[in-house]
Amino acid sequence: MERKIIIAKLQELFLKNWKAKLASFLIASLFYLNLQNSKILTKNINVPIEYPKLENGLYYAQTPEKTFPIRVEGLREIVNYYSQFMKAVVDVEDLKLGENEVSIKKIVGVPSGIKVTKLKKTILFTVEGSTTKQIPLEINFDGELSANFEKVSYLIRPSKITISGKQSDVERMNKIVLPTISLQDQSESFVRKIKIPDLPKGVYVSGGIKEAIVSVTISSLAIKAGEQLISGIPLKCIGTNQYLEPELSEEQVAIKIFSRTPLKSSSVINGIDATVPCNHSYDPIKKKIIPTDQPIITRVRVSRSRDLKNIEILQIIPEKVTISYRVKTEQMNMNDDETEPTEIDPSTTPIPEPSDLLDK
Structure with missing residues (x-):
């Protein structure tokens, strides 16, 4: 009997104003959900x-x-x-x-x-290898020489350098321009050491070369007859093999001449060719310089233009130079590509061992 009374009171409690209670519950639930969603x-x-x-x-x-x-x-x-x-x-x-x-x-x-x-x-990027390339050194001059003097010739040693690094960066470089040399008020020949400028990040000069030597020949505009010593004549290699880079112990020579008619020094320099035969060859299969890879001593040859047919060449200084040969790296790489036609294109070849890519 008492149990029924308790149940009746509970029913009356829950059912009394049930609409208001339901509305309160729904509002509370919405507030709770909104609070959670705000987090x-x-x-x-x-x-x-x-x-x-x-x-x-x-x-x-x-x-x-x-x-x-x-x-x-x-x-x-x-x-x-x-x-x-x-x-x-x-x-x-x-x-x-x-x-x-x-x-x-x-x-x-x-x-x-x-x-x-x-x-x-996806994301896009490119993985590339390193490469080497030989490029020339160049230089510019400014300023005015002293009166009655002229710049006849100049020589840069080395004339070319080998660079290495990221392929895309190396391929964009075609030359290196050295800092400008001033000729202001110069009246005689001179030699100057020039630091090779900094290269782009990731590109390096092979062989540890840090500077170049620039020799500038300056001559008087005066016209002279008789015996003269003419310096600053460039020495050239003839017959060079495509795979070899000859290196001369002297890049310029001087000649002692005798002329019965007045001449300018620059006329002599421009009309004289000083050469040495660089006729060594290279066997790309045996990877061997022929006949020898040792330096050789050879005599300097001098020829002259028709305008200088009346001068007498008394002496060539030096009469002989030493020639050393080295193999051009870039030519050998090209030769390897040509002799191995079955080589797989690296641009489409996955790296065989992923772990090899990790920097050790």
């Missing part, structure tokens, strides 16, 4: 891309993409805090030489409870 944050961010380190001789061409777009969703405090530590990681197994179009498989730094959506399918 959820969804935002788009760009996270850094982490690329694998490459072994020596491999480079990322130009500047690869630095960030990757994603959408993160989760509790506001967690999203705001952890988003600064998130990174998009490029898988080393996806790398190959040449152009790469890879998908980001992994976003690191994401805690549990955070939903991440990638907003981009």
